[in-house]
Amino acid sequence: MAASMACMAFEDNNLPSWWRDTPPNRQRRLLASTQNGVSITVDQRQLCNFSSNDYLGLRSHPAVIDAASTALHHYGVGSGGSRYISGDAPLFHAMEQALATWKGAEACLLVGSGMLANMGVLQALATRHSAIFADRLNHASLLDGCRLSGAHLYRYPHKDLAVLERMLGKNKSDQRIIVSDGIFSMDGDEADAAALMKLTEKYDAWLILDDAHGNGCTGENGAGLTTKTGIQGHPRLIETGTFAKALGGYGAFVLASEAMINGFIQRLRTVIYTTALPPAIIAAMQVSLPLFQQQNLRQRLQENIYYFLRCNKGLPLLPSSTPIQAFMVGDDADALGAAKQLQDAGFFIPAIRPPTVSKGTARLRITLSAMHTRPQIKALSEALHLL
Numbered sequence: 001m002a003a004s005m006a007c008m009a010f011e012d013n014n015l016p017s018w019w020r021d022t023p024p025n026r027q028r029r030l031l032a033s034t035q036n037g038v039s040i041t042v043d044q045r046q047l048c049n050f051s052s053n054d055y056l057g058l059r060s061h062p063a064v065i066d067a068a069s070t071a072l073h074h075y076g077v078g079s080g081g082s083r084y085i086s087g088d089a090p091l092f093h094a095m096e097q098a099l100a101t102w103k104g105a106e107a108c109l110l111v112g113s114g115m116l117a118n119m120g121v122l123q124a125l126a127t128r129h130s131a132i133f134a135d136r137l138n139h140a141s142l143l144d145g146c147r148l149s150g151a152h153l154y155r156y157p158h159k160d161l162a163v164l165e166r167m168l169g170k171n172k173s174d175q176r177i178i179v180s181d182g183i184f185s186m187d188g189d190e191a192d193a194a195a196l197m198k199l200t201e202k203y204d205a206w207l208i209l210d211d212a213h214g215n216g217c218t219g220e221n222g223a224g225l226t227t228k229t230g231i232q233g234h235p236r237l238i239e240t241g242t243f244a245k246a247l248g249g250y251g252a253f254v255l256a257s258e259a260m261i262n263g264f265i266q267r268l269r270t271v272i273y274t275t276a277l278p279p280a281i282i283a284a285m286q287v288s289l290p291l292f293q294q295q296n297l298r299q300r301l302q303e304n305i306y307y308f309l310r311c312n313k314g315l316p317l318l319p320s321s322t323p324i325q326a327f328m329v330g331d332d333a334d335a336l337g338a339a340k341q342l343q344d345a346g347f348f349i350p351a352i353r354p355p356t357v358s359k360g361t362a363r364l365r366i367t368l369s370a371m372h373t374r375p376q377i378k379a380l381s382e383a384l385h386l387l
């Protein structure tokens, strides 16, 4: 019964008429990513995974798993309610304090996921009188937050701060907000966060920076791009981050001045009207956070990135010194073909196609982890040279 209903869902007559032009490009696969870090079972075959955001291998660190498991027995599986009703727990507050200290911010608020953090922050901060200036390659969650806010949205070409400044100069709104990814999720390059902050100050604006991929990968103590560029703790900075990348978990956080976080506590609909995160995941993140700051793990990640770049000189990679390496293909079918060729060679790197990236820029998004070994990176590089 369930199977026949699933089939029917793809028949045109069972779809709204306005959906029928969109081909079902995205397919779910039978994947199982096992606990040993970088191996993944795809269609019952074990492959080396170069597509995860678990940059430091903390998702399967024994101490992190133990913390989650102990907390599960203590707190149960779910939190049981929203934070403002019955779902709050002292460890949420302790974690917020730890994150604020680590990131050099005055205050922090936990949120259900990075998607919810970005959508919620923009919806809360901006009004329909605001002007939001957003990098064209920002993550979808930031774009959706801009749309949800009802504000006027101006998208500037990727990292083109001259155009951004012209836009800011011409705009008459007294509610200006600049929004950018820290490390861009599909290209792997870094925003010029210090320059964005200068423009924020000059034009009396606010800066929302999503450091999802910077945390754990760059900056002192792995504290991300804001630390690397010295803008952490700036009163005009609102920073979002997620547990779902290098911290190896699930959930997210917003960092800002205490006044701003108090404002979000009143206004952030994606916290107020949703169930709090499971306490066990926070307990796990309490253990992940100090591990994540250890120099040796980040050092291994850096060495893997340098090694990968050395092995792949001359290939069509976008400039990036982060764990996200985009191997450009262009055509969608060619990207699918390249992903299949890599899969046959034992590597899991799905093709990224429009609308996730713009038309004609389909690519293989390769992500590196501290857990990859040199032989694995070398073997992947040999396979990439054969594409």
Ligand SMILES: Cc1ncc(COP(=O)(O)O)c(C=O)c1O
Residues within 6 Å of the ligand: 113, 114, 115, 116, 118, 139, 141, 181, 183, 184, 185, 210, 212, 213, 242, 243, 244, 251, 252
């Ligand atoms: C830049 C960026 N921001 C936010 C998110 C969403 O984070 P989460 O997976 O915690 O919802 C992602 C993940 O895809 C991302 O790449």
